[in-house]
Amino acid sequence: MHQCNCENPLLPTIVEVVDIKDETSDVKSFYVKSEEGVPFNVMPGQLAMVSLIPVGEGMFSVSWQEEQEYLQFAIKRVGLMTDELHKIEVGQKIGVRGPYGNGFPVEDCQGKDMLFIAGGIGLAPLRSFIKYCFKHREDYGKIQILYGSRSYDDLCFKDELFEKWPQEKDTEVYVTIDNAEEGWDGHVGFVPSYLEELNPNPAGKIAVTCGPPIMIKFVLQALEKMGYSDEQVITTLEMRMKCGIGKCGRCNIGSQYICLDGPVFNLAQLRELPPEW
Amino acid sequence: MQILNKNKLKAALNKLAETADVFVPAARGENSGFYSWKTFDQEKDELMLEALNVYLPPKNVLFPQTERMYSFQEEGSGVVIKESFEDSSPTVIFGARACDVAAIDCFDDVFLTRGYEDTFYKSRRDNTTIIANACYQPGPNCFCASMGVNPTDPATADIIIRDTGEDYVWEARTEKGTALTQKIADLLENKEVKIPELQAFSKNVEYDGVAAKLKGMFEHPIWDKLSEACQTCGICTYVCPSCYCFDIQVKSFGEEGYRFRCYDSCMYREYSQMAGGHNPREDAKERFRNRFLHKLEFFQERYGKPLCVGCGRCIVACPAGISITEIIKEIKEA
Amino acid sequence: MKDISNKIKEIAKKLLENGQVDIFMAWEKGEYPFQTKPFFARNTEEADKIIFDEYSIHNLSNSLLKFRDRPEKIGIVVKGCDSRGIVRLLEDNQFQRERLYIVGVNCPGMKDPLKAMKNNSGFGKKTEEEDLADKCRNCMQPNPVIYDEILGDIQEAHLEGDRFARVKEIENMSPDERYSFFEESLSKCIRCYACRQVCVACNCRTCIFDETKPQWVGRESSSSDNMMYHLVRASHMAGRCVECGECERVCPVNIPLMLINRKLIKDVDQFFGPYEAGMEYIEGAIPPLSVYRENDPDDFI
Numbered sequence: 001m002h003q004c005n006c007e008n009p010l011l012p013t014i015v016e017v018v019d020i021k022d023e024t025s026d027v028k029s030f031y032v033k034s035e036e037g038v039p040f041n042v043m044p045g046q047l048a049m050v051s052l053i054p055v056g057e058g059m060f061s062v063s064w065q066e067e068q069e070y071l072q073f074a075i076k077r078v079g080l081m082t083d084e085l086h087k088i089e090v091g092q093k094i095g096v097r098g099p100y101g102n103g104f105p106v107e108d109c110q111g112k113d114m115l116f117i118a119g120g121i122g123l124a125p126l127r128s129f130i131k132y133c134f135k136h137r138e139d140y141g142k143i144q145i146l147y148g149s150r151s152y153d154d155l156c157f158k159d160e161l162f163e164k165w166p167q168e169k170d171t172e173v174y175v176t177i178d179n180a181e182e183g184w185d186g187h188v189g190f191v192p193s194y195l196e197e198l199n200p201n202p203a204g205k206i207a208v209t210c211g212p213p214i215m216i217k218f219v220l221q222a223l224e225k226m227g228y229s230d231e232q233v234i235t236t237l238e239m240r241m242k243c244g245i246g247k248c249g250r251c252n253i254g255s256q257y258i259c260l261d262g263p264v265f266n267l268a269q270l271r272e273l274p275p276e277w
Numbered sequence: 278m279q280i281l282n283k284n285k286l287k288a289a290l291n292k293l294a295e296t297a298d299v300f301v302p303a304a305r306g307e308n309s310g311f312y313s314w315k316t317f318d319q320e321k322d323e324l325m326l327e328a329l330n331v332y333l334p335p336k337n338v339l340f341p342q343t344e345r346m347y348s349f350q351e352e353g354s355g356v357v358i359k360e361s362f363e364d365s366s367p368t369v370i371f372g373a374r375a376c377d378v379a380a381i382d383c384f385d386d387v388f389l390t391r392g393y394e395d396t397f398y399k400s401r402r403d404n405t406t407i408i409a410n411a412c413y414q415p416g417p418n419c420f421c422a423s424m425g426v427n428p429t430d431p432a433t434a435d436i437i438i439r440d441t442g443e444d445y446v447w448e449a450r451t452e453k454g455t456a457l458t459q460k461i462a463d464l465l466e467n468k469e470v471k472i473p474e475l476q477a478f479s480k481n482v483e484y485d486g487v488a489a490k491l492k493g494m495f496e497h498p499i500w501d502k503l504s505e506a507c508q509t510c511g512i513c514t515y516v517c518p519s520c521y522c523f524d525i526q527v528k529s530f531g532e533e534g535y536r537f538r539c540y541d542s543c544m545y546r547e548y549s550q551m552a553g554g555h556n557p558r559e560d561a562k563e564r565f566r567n568r569f570l571h572k573l574e575f576f577q578e579r580y581g582k583p584l585c586v587g588c589g590r591c592i593v594a595c596p597a598g599i600s601i602t603e604i605i606k607e608i609k610e611a
Numbered sequence: 612m613k614d615i616s617n618k619i620k621e622i623a624k625k626l627l628e629n630g631q632v633d634i635f636m637a638w639e640k641g642e643y644p645f646q647t648k649p650f651f652a653r654n655t656e657e658a659d660k661i662i663f664d665e666y667s668i669h670n671l672s673n674s675l676l677k678f679r680d681r682p683e684k685i686g687i688v689v690k691g692c693d694s695r696g697i698v699r700l701l702e703d704n705q706f707q708r709e710r711l712y713i714v715g716v717n718c719p720g721m722k723d724p725l726k727a728m729k730n731n732s733g734f735g736k737k738t739e740e741e742d743l744a745d746k747c748r749n750c751m752q753p754n755p756v757i758y759d760e761i762l763g764d765i766q767e768a769h770l771e772g773d774r775f776a777r778v779k780e781i782e783n784m785s786p787d788e789r790y791s792f793f794e795e796s797l798s799k800c801i802r803c804y805a806c807r808q809v810c811v812a813c814n815c816r817t818c819i820f821d822e823t824k825p826q827w828v829g830r831e832s833s834s835s836d837n838m839m840y841h842l843v844r845a846s847h848m849a850g851r852c853v854e855c856g857e858c859e860r861v862c863p864v865n866i867p868l869m870l871i872n873r874k875l876i877k878d879v880d881q882f883f884g885p886y887e888a889g890m891e892y893i894e895g896a897i898p899p900l901s902v903y904r905e906n907d908p909d910d911f912i
Contacts, residue, residue: 008396010525011347011361053349053356053536054529058552079552080824093355213555240551242525245393249522250541250549252567253557255575260392274495274570276557307865308799309735329733332863333801342801342832416733417643506649508673510805512863526830539830545804547821561677593732596669596725596809596861598641598648 002041002099009245012051012095013039018070020090023156024149026077027121028086029063032096037068039096044106044128045236045264048073048098049244052088056081059241059259061125062099071096074124074156100244101263104129104208104234106136112206113141117219119191119211120149123156125236125263126210134168143168144200148176148191148215152184174198192218202228210236220267230268237263237277253277278469280444285464286326290314290371292461297367297406300338302331311335311370326372327440329416330588334377334518335370339384339401342515346397346525348535359533363400369457372410372438376421376588378431380518381407385433386580387521397538406453409434413473415480418589420602423482426586429475441470480589482605488577490608491570499611503604504565506597511542513591513599514568519584522548543568569604615716615762616663619688622714622760623658632686632712634678636671637661645727649674663688668721668744670855672696673811675706684710690718691766692746694755695853695889696811701757702889702898705814715755717763720747723860746856746869749774757892777867778874793838799864800837802830806858806868807844812851819843841871849875850900853889 006013019031030050032039042048042062050073051057058081064072077086088094106129114133118126133140145165149155155175166173176187176194187194192215200207207228209219216235223233239251239258246260254273256262270277281289291314293299299314302325309325310333325331347361373381388398412428415421421428431437435454439446447465449458458465514520524541528534541548544564550556558564576584585601592600623635639650639660647666651674652658670693678685689697694715700706723744730737751774753766773779781789804820807813819827820840828843829836852872859868880886883899 003392008361008363009393010396011358014356014358054351054527054534056527057525078554080826082552083824089354091354095356095358238551239557240549242523245395246391247387247393247395247521247523248525248538248541249543249571252571252575254570255578276563304736323736325735328735332729332734418732505651505677506674508805508808510808510861511803512805512861515801515803516863524830526826528829528831537831539832540801542803545821547823550821550823552823589732590734593728593734594725594863596805596857598646598724600642603642 002043002046004040004098004100004245006040006097009097010243012049012053012097014093015039015071015096017088017090017092017094020088023074023158024154027074027156028077029072029074030085031070031072032094033070038065038071040099041065042071042099042128043103044132045101045104045125046099047101047241047244047259047263048096049100049241050075050085051095051097052081052085053095055084057095057242058082058085059100059244061128061236061263063124063127064131065128074121074127076121098244100259102261104132104236104264106132109206110139111141113204114143115200115205115207116143116145116147117191117195117207117209117211118145118147119215120154121156122209122211122215123147126208127157127160129208130165134165137169141170141204143171144174144198145172146174146176146191146195146198148178148194150178151181152177190218191215192222195219195222196225199226202226202232206232206234208234230271231266233267234264235267235270237265278467279447279458279465280441280468280470281438281447281461281465282444286324286445289461289464292464293369293371293457296460297369299369299371300335301371302326302328302335302373304328304331308332311338311373314371326410329412329414329419330374330377332590332594333516334380334588334590335373336377336380336384336518336521338368338370339381339405340398340521340523343537343539344397345535345537349533351532363397365400365404368401368405369408370405371408373407373434374410374412374588375426375428375431376419376586377518378407378409378434379421379424379426379586380588382433383519383576383580383582383584383586384521386582391579406435406457407433408436408438408454408457411437411439412475413440414476415478416589417479418592419478419587420480420482420589421587422478423480423484424583424585424587425484439472441473444468444470446470446472480602482602483609484573484583484605487605487608488574488583491574494608494611495566495570497611499607500562500566503569503599503607504562507544507561507565507599508597509544509546509561509564510596511544512594512596514542514544515540516590516594518588518590519586543571569601572601573605573608612664612719616661618762619663619714619716620658620661623652623661623686624655626686626712627652627655627658631684633683635661635686636674637688638663638667638669641724643728643731645722645731646724648724663716665722666724666727668723668746668860670696670809670811670857672700673809673857675700675711676811676814679705684712686712686714688714688716689755689758690716690721691753691755692718692750692853692855694757695752696855697757698889698892699811699851699853700814701892702896702901703812703814708892711759713755713758713760715758715761717755717761717766718750718753719763719766720744720750720753720769725860743769744860746860749854749856749869751854751887752890756890775873775877777870778877781870781874794834796866797837797841798834800832800840800866801864802832802837802840803863805861805863806866809857809861811853811855812848819847841866845871845875848872850879850883850886850898851888852876
């Protein structure tokens, strides 16, 4: 894991937005780079504070670091700061600080089959791990990706989902949307029930999940039913954050700070914490 | 032993104030707190070194209620960070009680350990010298000894002064303390005086075992009852010497502005409200529980000590009469 | 007062026993003789702890807000000012009359347990014990205006002179003097929001100060943000403050909040009155500044 090693961990670095891509009607990917390339190196699942400096800051998971080329953030429009962020254009300068948090245990997962289960914008953090697995393909076994959204439009990263990832070696991609719609001939239904339908064998496998709280709740129940142990299940949590360095207080669950000790926990670790997640 | 005669106190403060901003416990109008000796009004303000303590704690000196972090300037589609406000001016906290010094120790744990150092805090802290005023006569709401604080010997103070009636025994404990002592060396005398004895505490609680017990009490019905009268204002958090939670906000004026941090309170709904609408601590009970668990369990788990130093301010200040010592007792009995 | 206290206890027990109420809101004794605090009894055993004494100063009507979306029937003890708080809640459609059993007490005036706690704490300067709380020195309505049952002898208003005297002094200041007066008073504010939290008229589900989209008022403890906070708070009180004085009583830094509230009380009375908020509950009544009309004679909207 990388740590924010700047002189002052609360000061942002100014970066330029070099590309913006619409993922869905309310999710955009922002590609940022600094004069040196990337402002800092991140591991999959780590966080960074993105600041539209005169407006506000928001903590986001880094959806991908492309070598020393750029950092990518897939950001959903949900509040004041993200509303403003969605209005900016290529060339705009914004601030980023980080990386924060522990990230996914990419090394501990080596040699394992990987099952990624995501809902909605929850694919953004998992994508960094998925792409990492493809980049280090020989380190991981079979890769299964189960992803669902409310509608076809709400599916993020469509080109990867339908074009690139299914082409990867020993990889299966399952996509579902909540309700049937015209032109969609794929699976219809919620992620947890599709998961139960697929019933992936837990042997030698690590399940990684992220999505809306209600989806996570039922996915965890389904995995438990299928025989996954608590150590085999990993998730990444979201809380309101301000500092990113475990000082400002608000993102605690029990004695753990999600920005510093998290956001990634396995289920065994989570069960030690008060049920506020 | 070295002593400072009380008649020379103001001279000593003036001397120290030549090279540092000196904060003293004082009453100002109906309020009391730590105020800069520079702003001390000899007519209207009153030094409170002989009172038990002041109502507002000295945390404002090291961790101001509102603290500018950096300023910025917009230029076309760009923006530049103009200045980062790390305050390294020499500062003295004069006459803090042991409870308030112990609270600064908690701040040191939070801001200087566990992964990151908070640059803004560190800069102030490194340049602040703490002169503690040993306590021999606990007040009606004092219970610092129950929380592991020694009122007569605050371990991390740079200098300890002990009130013997006519004099202060002056004892430098650290290099910083020695350096500061040299500045007023000509005001100090050598004299043997009798050091007072610590009087008994009228309020005691048994904190031992509370953190461990609380680990199994997250969903205990006791929280409904304990939190019922709480009106979720932020008084307890703002008068608390050890509450450190903060918010980060921005102020923009046209093309320029600054980002600042300010005290925040876990008692406010907005504290944990997420942009998407979800709030893990929506109800008064949930916020109340988090506050007391933070004080009595979570901080203990993370830093090996409670986040309560037994100063009694929240007990005095709570409009609903909620008392942390009563809560500890109820937890013990539950 | 002992007699009233016993009667309240009896009433509470009876109401809880026969299921007329699920919760009975009154007071219990704290650690010190001068500490009385709000207490909600849920059964007859708990009701045994109920007391009413010269420190039962808290306006409990604000606590009803915690129960506004719940089904419980609630018994509540109110003094004159507190009862105006009940009217406030009913007029604002925040509570249903039929969920309440109101025990009124004609109030002889109270002492302030917070002030006594502070005074006996050793923090700061000790002041003389007072025989009457500040908020009771300008009391025009010691007798409850709405109740199901009433206790104690009818009391005279305790007005120590003109309750607007200080407001008039401020009105007579020059604009500069007035500005520096408010700047000084409000610069002390630590933004703990206790004034809002204890206020029965502050019953908005989402307070403007908690709104983040957009954030209307900055969170700096600077004189501009503090003034903005207090200006907005005060203007939301216009025609709505029932003069219970709780905001000023709980303020940890002694900001003269009732002075600001009284200016608005005086103005509302003068421009839209005669009017005093919360003096009687008439179903369907329209108090000043409480309705929105497209044909409002003022075109500022």
